[in-house]
Amino acid sequence: MNSKERFLNACRGLPVDRPPVWIMRQAGRTLPEYQELRSRYSFWQLCRTPDLAAEATLQPVRRFGMDVAVIFSDILVVPAAMGLEVRFTPRLSITPPVREARDIERLLPIRPDSNLDFVAEAIRLVDEQSTAGPAVLGFSGAPFTLACYMVEGGPSKHFHQIKGMMYGAPGVFADLMERISAAVTSHLRHQIEAGASAVQLFDTWAGELGPADFRRCALPYLRRVIEELRPTGVPVIYYVNGIGNLLEAAAQTGADVLGIDWRLDLVEVRRRLGKGQALQGNLDPAILFAEEPVIRKKIFEMLDQTGGRGHVVNLGHGVIPDTPLAGIRAFVNAVHQWGNDRNG
Amino acid sequence: MNSKERFLNACRGLPVDRPPVWIMRQAGRTLPEYQELRSRYSFWQLCRTPDLAAEATLQPVRRFGMDVAVIFSDILVVPAAMGLEVRFTPRLSITPPVREARDIERLLPIRPDSNLDFVAEAIRLVDEQSTAGPAVLGFSGAPFTLACYMVEGGPSKHFHQIKGMMYGAPGVFADLMERISAAVTSHLRHQIEAGASAVQLFDTWAGELGPADFRRCALPYLRRVIEELRPTGVPVIYYVNGIGNLLEAAAQTGADVLGIDWRLDLVEVRRRLGKGQALQGNLDPAILFAEEPVIRKKIFEMLDQTGGRGHVVNLGHGVIPDTPLAGIRAFVNAVHQWGNDRNG
Numbered sequence: 001m002n003s004k005e006r007f008l009n010a011c012r013g014l015p016v017d018r019p020p021v022w023i024m025r026q027a028g029r030t031l032p033e034y035q036e037l038r039s040r041y042s043f044w045q046l047c048r049t050p051d052l053a054a055e056a057t058l059q060p061v062r063r064f065g066m067d068v069a070v071i072f073s074d075i076l077v078v079p080a081a082m083g084l085e086v087r088f089t090p091r092l093s094i095t096p097p098v099r100e101a102r103d104i105e106r107l108l109p110i111r112p113d114s115n116l117d118f119v120a121e122a123i124r125l126v127d128e129q130s131t132a133g134p135a136v137l138g139f140s141g142a143p144f145t146l147a148c149y150m151v152e153g154g155p156s157k158h159f160h161q162i163k164g165m166m167y168g169a170p171g172v173f174a175d176l177m178e179r180i181s182a183a184v185t186s187h188l189r190h191q192i193e194a195g196a197s198a199v200q201l202f203d204t205w206a207g208e209l210g211p212a213d214f215r216r217c218a219l220p221y222l223r224r225v226i227e228e229l230r231p232t233g234v235p236v237i238y239y240v241n242g243i244g245n246l247l248e249a250a251a252q253t254g255a256d257v258l259g260i261d262w263r264l265d266l267v268e269v270r271r272r273l274g275k276g277q278a279l280q281g282n283l284d285p286a287i288l289f290a291e292e293p294v295i296r297k298k299i300f301e302m303l304d305q306t307g308g309r310g311h312v313v314n315l316g317h318g319v320i321p322d323t324p325l326a327g328i329r330a331f332v333n334a335v336h337q338w339g340n341d342r343n344g
Numbered sequence: 345m346n347s348k349e350r351f352l353n354a355c356r357g358l359p360v361d362r363p364p365v366w367i368m369r370q371a372g373r374t375l376p377e378y379q380e381l382r383s384r385y386s387f388w389q390l391c392r393t394p395d396l397a398a399e400a401t402l403q404p405v406r407r408f409g410m411d412v413a414v415i416f417s418d419i420l421v422v423p424a425a426m427g428l429e430v431r432f433t434p435r436l437s438i439t440p441p442v443r444e445a446r447d448i449e450r451l452l453p454i455r456p457d458s459n460l461d462f463v464a465e466a467i468r469l470v471d472e473q474s475t476a477g478p479a480v481l482g483f484s485g486a487p488f489t490l491a492c493y494m495v496e497g498g499p500s501k502h503f504h505q506i507k508g509m510m511y512g513a514p515g516v517f518a519d520l521m522e523r524i525s526a527a528v529t530s531h532l533r534h535q536i537e538a539g540a541s542a543v544q545l546f547d548t549w550a551g552e553l554g555p556a557d558f559r560r561c562a563l564p565y566l567r568r569v570i571e572e573l574r575p576t577g578v579p580v581i582y583y584v585n586g587i588g589n590l591l592e593a594a595a596q597t598g599a600d601v602l603g604i605d606w607r608l609d610l611v612e613v614r615r616r617l618g619k620g621q622a623l624q625g626n627l628d629p630a631i632l633f634a635e636e637p638v639i640r641k642k643i644f645e646m647l648d649q650t651g652g653r654g655h656v657v658n659l660g661h662g663v664i665p666d667t668p669l670a671g672i673r674a675f676v677n678a679v680h681q682w683g684n685d686r687n688g
Contacts, residue, residue, distance in 0.1 A: 158664040163630035167638050210607045210628065244589040245607045263554045263589045284554065286507035294511050320502040 018339020075141030207242020262316025362683020419485030551586020606660025
């Protein structure tokens with residue numbers, strides 16, 4: 001069973017020889033070979049130059065042997081393609097912020113075959129360079145999270161601009177969310193056409209919503225995006241940090257796989273959800289700073305909870321900057337070892 | 345029924361004429377009269393000078409008529425009293441960070457009647473200046489949260505230092521938690537002796553733990569602190585941001601009241617907990633940026649969920665800086681109005 005079959009089977013809850021493993025944010029900041037690349041190119045240059053993005057995508061897979069190569073990109077490529085200026089230095093800013101109906105009018109419809117084709121092209125290159133290799137995972141920010149960035153104009157602690165729009169101008173909010181959802185769908189479909197084996201929706205900020213607001217302001221748009229991707233036949237993974245309060249609602253998105261953050265016990269998740277979806281996650285990323293025996297013990301405990309079925313092994317959040325390479329290696333190796341112990 | 349009776353009855357699940365109301369972080373940054381005070385004194389000067397702290401405590405109560413005067417102080421007074429240097433500018437730092445057994449040896453035992461008496465003295469002054477007035481609420485950081493600050497040495501995004509200690513040096517972690525717990529107990533007992541009607545434990549960072557780690561690394565210390573305060577007879581409120589994943593475990597702390605953040609629906613909380621504890625919360629602080637009718641509608645919906653019984657009305661998190669004063673007023677007034685509508 002190769003990595004792609006293993007990953008796709010796990011996403012669909014089908015039998016696997018061992019659970020597939022990858023790490024959110026595996027491509028990038030933790031790797032010396034990435035730092036070397038980064039010393040020569042800006043982050044945006046790496047994202048927008050397909051052969052460089054493909055190289056960054058494959059670096060962790062070559063070093064550690066993950067089953068999945070998540071494409072090196074950023075969730076903010078979508079707001080950028082909609083005409084906003086996205087800067088990462090000195091701090092993240094997305095300008096001009098979208099606050100009123102007329103700001104929405106000025107947004108561009110995205111044309112993934114032109115202004116986002118660099119992502120698809122990177123996927124094609126990764127796929128070419130690794131025929132017997134990893135599954136290629138495309139991704140996009142989820143609509144609510146992209147709306148947060150676009151309305152707040154950058155990172156936010158309290159999200160009162162977007163919530164002000166939700167509560168005070170629901171028509172404007174709905175219009176914005178519809179446009180973003182169309183852009184997300186189009187971006188993901190284009191990645192799938194380029195060869196992505198699966199796609200992930202990252203909903204970084206939806207955990208800031210209570211369940212009622214999530215059902216009203218995020219869920220309908222997620223359902224629409226996922227429904228429109230259904231004919232492609234590829235699995236969709238939905239990740240929201242802080243899924244604990246939203247688990248039952250998140251299950252209604254129609255996603256094939258739910259990403260679970262580290263604050264939940266997977267046995268409890270299975271009890272609440274039944275067997276409808278595969279799960280992805282969910283080790284505390286801080287554990288990778290521990291010694292190898294601690295990491296192995298934690299992974300074995302987690303895998304014993306799920307039995308390794310319908311389970312894409314991952315951290316419960318993106319890898320922490322400065323995580324020791326030995327911790328990442330121990331993580332991947334422990335999954336392999338659990339599989340070997342079990343099969344042998 | 346005066347404010348103090350109303351608040352204490354609500355904490356104990358007893359009948360009230362209307363639910364009591366206050367706002368986490370009501371004293372301080374949002375008020376112009378506080379800004380005026382702050383233009384003359386540093387934050388630490390305000391905390392450590394009892395008549396100034398008493399003044400800052402009473403400012404919001406005078407302006408808005410909350411039922412509770414939460415003492416103007418900071419959770420970091422405890423690490424400071426244990427001998428660490430706490431600076432707020434240019435960014436928060438707690439030095440030297442506590443990383444090893446010998447760092448713990450150097451911590452001072454706190455003597456609340458000397459190096460923390462300014463808090464108790466402020467409580468005595470507030471109590472004197474408001475005989476027919478609000479309940480006075482003392483507070484402390486909870487042990488795990490204080491340990492996070494002391495080990496990380498400041499705010500943290502990923503908490504890998506403290507988690508490294510939890511996983512890698514459990515004996516050192518336990519020793520630190522025991523010392524902090526003793527300090528917290530002593531600090532809270534001293535506030536109660538000075539006249540606090542109730543005390544709140546703020547566990548700002550415990551929501552970063554999964555349920556298993558919470559039960560192992562935070563819960564036993566919380567139980568001990570609360571158990572040791574039991575003979576005083578005053579209610580204890582336990583607040584953890586992100587309580588959704590920890591609700592059942594948090595109920596085992598022995599706290600009389602659980603603070604609920606805005607990401608949970610109170611009907612769901614009651615269903616999960618039964619009627620064991622009173623609840624405090626839980627409006628989304630961002631709602632105070634909305635217009636008055638939206639705020640009133642949200643509060644009425646929330647109070648209709650609990651029926652106003654065993655419910656201390658509050659936000660689900662501290663008030664956001666720059667919240668409009670009109671929003672705070674609308675919040676407090678709506679609770680009064682709900683009570684009036686209901687009674688008559």
